[in-house]
Amino acid sequence: MTGLPAQAPARRWRPGPLLPVGEGRDRALSFVIAVLCALACLTAILALAADRAASGWRTQISASATVLVRPGRGQTSSEAAAAAAEALAGVPGVTEARALDRADALRLLTPWLGGGVLPDDAPIPMLVAVDLDPRRPATSAALRAALANAGVQAVLDDHSRWLGDVERAALIARSAALGAGALVALAAGAAVAFATRAGLTSRRDVIEVLHLSGARDGFISGLFERRFAWLAARSGAYGALAAILLAGALKAFGGQDGFTPLLPLQWSDLLAAAPCPLAAAGVAVVSARRAALRVLRAPSQA
């Protein structure tokens, strides 16, 4: 036979998609996945910032301690505080020990005492602020020993209580981010599974012809896996981009310290969104495969 048309484009010719394209449904799914991905990426970025904030607080807290001095007999509270500061300053791992003056102490006590009603000579406990070397901070035991040696009656607050709180808060933030990520993955997976089932049932005629032509379940599920992997990767890229833009705006316009000192964002944090398209595609493949094989292997299918 001669005179066949379309010999020329034979090289470039590509066969059409075996699965009909479900225009409206695919667009809705793309949108849902993009939004979910944006949420997941934003969560990841903010979690990184929260982690940085927590570790910042951790160093600040563990690099300081407070000593509450009770004046001994024949001592003014200022003298007692000075003695304590001197003793503490000599401990290795202490960078500075500073007796707070009466005004500082009053300011710190205001929340408990109410503002400005104390007579000038009222005895108030004196505080010594101790700054520790953040790299090798003095232990609480060493500080207590130094105070005892100097014969100062004092209560040491090494802020470990606050440290515990910060650790707990950081852990909660991290778990919340992981949990949110897992939920988002589940939701995206469920959306893909739903779309796969809808595609299988709405075009049962196509699926049956494929089966009768000798297609294996894996072949048919592969059609859905590939389609939804692409769709999810594309949506994942859009979602990641949206999250990056949003977080970038926070960083750029959110004040001096990046957003706030509460969430010290760094530009490099935005990279947390980079694996999103791949992760979305992976979730899509797994859920499309599970859903398709489950439907195809159900006994009612031809």
Next chain:
Amino acid sequence: MRYGRAPEVLRDIDLTLKPGSFHFLTGPSGAGKSSLLKLIYLAHGPSRGLIRLFGQDISTVARRDVPDLRRRIGVVFQEFRLLDHLSALDNVALPLRIAGRRAQEYRDDVAELLAWVGLGERLEALPSTLSGGEKQRLAIARAVVNRPDVLLADEPTGNVDREMGLRILRLFQELNRLGTTVLIATHDRELVQRAGQPVLRLDGGRLSPPLRPGPPVGQASGPRAEAEAAPELALDPPPPVPPPGPGEAAA
């Protein structure tokens, strides 16, 4: 067999198709011709009884081996079952794609086959834009493109004119000559007469033993005689259909 809880459509069918044989299947509408074909191409299970395909009892065939059996069977469905989102070319190429053949390898063969059934100008046409007869020819091309060991055709000439009907018969006979077992369900008396092949008659759910139609005057039976028998038809030789996959014919 039966559909759901309906009464049995087919009863006590005892049919063996020898490898390389050629049979027609006739019977009144609703007799169960399509149903019998469904049993053979594994679209429906029997409610009782035994079906052996290529020497295997199909009730013992694992689900994952069914596709291999189906790839050896070409089916022309009564209602065509073309994929309406795919071009004519892609529809015909479907079995090849499923068998894992690459588009660049099969494209020209498929185009040639389409030209041979008179659709050479409609390679990119969607089925919805084709006439009934054109769809039928498309369905036939798809059924034979993989050179199946068994060809089942359900009313393959119901929508085409006499000349095209004979041309299609000629294609089936050529495949049969190359070893394909052929079973054609049809009401087309002339087709049956022309081919001179044994006829199975289905009526009331039962199958009568094969009969040979009396050969029409001046006509020998047998596929090889066909070209002489119809000298007024200038038929091209059937195209070199793509080589079959591994596996030998045995039905």
